[in-house]
Amino acid sequence: MSQVSIDLSPITRAVDRLGDQLGRQIDSVDTKVGVVRSDLASTRSELAQLKAQFTSWVDEARRTAAVQESSVKLVDLKAQLDREFGHHGVVRRTSTGVLQAFDIGNVSNETVTSVAEELMIQTPRYWLAPCLVALAAWSMDKEDTAERSIREAYARDANKTSLLFALITRRQGRADASARWLRHYLMSLDPTALTREFAVILEATSHSAFGPAGQQLLTETIAKWRLQLRNDADAVDAQIKRWVADIGIRRDVLDAGSYPTLSVLAREWPAAARQLEQASALPKTMDAYEAIRDMSTSVPLVLEDLLDDILDRLVTEYDQEELPLRRNVVYHEAVVEERGDLDRARFRADHVQQALEMTQDILTLQTMAATNPTLVGVGPQTQRLMIGAGVKDFIAGVGRYCANYRADAIATVTLDFKPDHSNYARSYGFKGTRIMSDTPEQIAIKDIQKTWDRTFADYIASVSFKNAWYTKRALIAGGIGIVVLLFNIWAGLVALLIGAGIVYYLGDQEKKRCAKLIADAEAQRGEAAAYTVALYHNAQAELVDAKLCYEKLDSQETELISLIETWPTRGNEEEL
């Protein structure tokens, strides 16, 4: 029997070469996979950062756009006001001019008459024009024209005409006529639905512009009305609400960047931020009202000047036709003021626009004069008096404002460590855990540690080498070997040998790869947990900080109340 010897050495060499080559390639692929993995992790975190930046940018852009839009609209609206009602301005200026010309006596009555008559024709429907004609006719002793003009003015706007002549007769030193006009005016009023020009009465009362008799009539009437209305609990409640809103629009906006960790981890963060923001209104309100209290105002010393100022207000501030436009102006001003935050602008405008209602009850008018003097049309002196009249409601408003946010005060927060709270957490599939802020530190840290231990145990179990890896590959290699075996027994044996070699070699590489992943994970185990613990510590520190800030802001309620209680012009009427 001839012996057949087969030299297998070239095949073995070839297998070795192949193995070497394969090994090198696997190594390089492994490195590349590692690089890709770390690239992917950093891309993910960069993407998260980018998303946050983008969201805040979109928000910022939206607000900037809103501010710009409102600024443009404001210019438009003011132009429209000027276009539609600008010609009233001429009549207004002329009325004061005429009175001053009468004082000096340097203008002929004919000129006054011709100017007045011209304006009468140029400004149809405007109540002030016939008043001017009446004044001119008065100076010319034309009783008939004067009477007809007054009747027309009265038909156009009864309240303002009465008030105007009460002021003018007072200015001309006719006390009786002035008192009669005033009484006439007051009689026609309903304290639950005062028209806007009543603010002039508040202004005149605060300066005693109507003289002793008029002053007494006015203070008595207002006191009587107040008492009558304050019996209605709803009317009083409405005033308290106005004061609450007035405090509310002063609240600041919290920058989430000042509590970077807490704002991300704490589940209750929106509520906590709201609480801080609401408390921030207290010092702001105090600053604002201290400034009002300490503001020095100059009151005209000559009665004529004072009355001219009041007359100016009467003829400029309270024309109802302008109200819809002025309400729009208020809204867009609020948008600019709140720097594009439309929700807050709406809240501010809703409150402020109440000053531009057609009719108001005496309590509301006084509260609005105290909180929004410019829109109501009164000066700082009157504002101070009106705050004094509303001391009780203001204090109740402060109490209610504070009680409202304190009712939802948060004592503890839940720190939510989500599966993506850090890069480590994302890479190793962190299980997630929630820790109450009042959990003792040791227990909390132990909890974090345990969660990380579980995370790593699962991760290591998922990446560790399993013998099942061999089965599939051995079956394929075996299959090929058997097929070849069917053709040639030797070639088949060789194929089986080569297959076994390759499978063994690849298995070895895979084992190394798994071992490396495990080693990496083990190396980062400590760092990963330490990072989460550091976040926990930061969040706790920020929480302490936030609580201190809140307590400091919140405690200013007492100071604010004492500021109101000691208000210099506090009304002494004992009310319900």
Add this chain to the structure above:
Amino acid sequence: MVEKQRFRLNARVGVETAAPPAVVTKLPPHVARSRRATRSRDILQAVVDIDVATDPATRKQLTDWLKEAYDLRGGGDLVGLFAKCHLGYPYVDHKLAIVGEILEHYTPGDTVQDPFGRARAYARNDAYLFIEIYSDGAVVPVRANGESAV
């Protein structure tokens, strides 16, 4: 001021101007008026004393007196009081139910049943000495000077 620096442009939230839901109850005017009236010095003192009274007899005496004092005030039917607890750790607050004279101290982890539960956030705040709970559901925080805060 540090507080001022912390605030800048961002979020949006409204402000509730109505009275807290817990205090909105339609009361006859004279009851509402009496409820708003300042609490007497004796009432305030009695509430403070109850917290530190360890002797059941003294406590009963004080509770009875309080019940009577509140009846006389005419500000509605008082169910009980809730206040910050000065016993120290682990207790933070306690309730004093007038009916049944139950004094219960709570730790932060305890759940307080309504209507007393609604007074908890107020009890944490130093601005209020104690909180009254009425049978009509009203929860009224009272300042240290005896004035109702809402």
